Ligand SMILES: [Zn+2]
Ligand SMILES: [Zn+2]
């Protein structure tokens with residue numbers, strides 16, 4: 071099934087992942103609602119079609135040796151550490 075790949079920057083000192091963009095990873099299955107190969111583009115009522123997306127995958131495209139902007143501002147409570 072499809073999932074999103076979340077591109078972002080990982081800050082090593084504070085373990086925060088800062089989201090930059092999301093891309094759709096298409097599984098190319100005809101029975102997946104989220105795929106462009108899905109055979110029922112409008113009004114799918116098939117019970118055999120997949121209606122859930124898999125958990126998104128974090129893709130750190132940049133690794134920063136510095137703390138993120140929120141931690142630098144002294145307010146780390148507003149972001150959660152990267153769940154792995
Ligand atoms: Zn899919
Ligand atoms: Zn369908």
Ligand SMILES: [Zn+2]
Pocket residue numbers: 081084085086137138139140141142146149
């Ligand atoms: Zn941080």
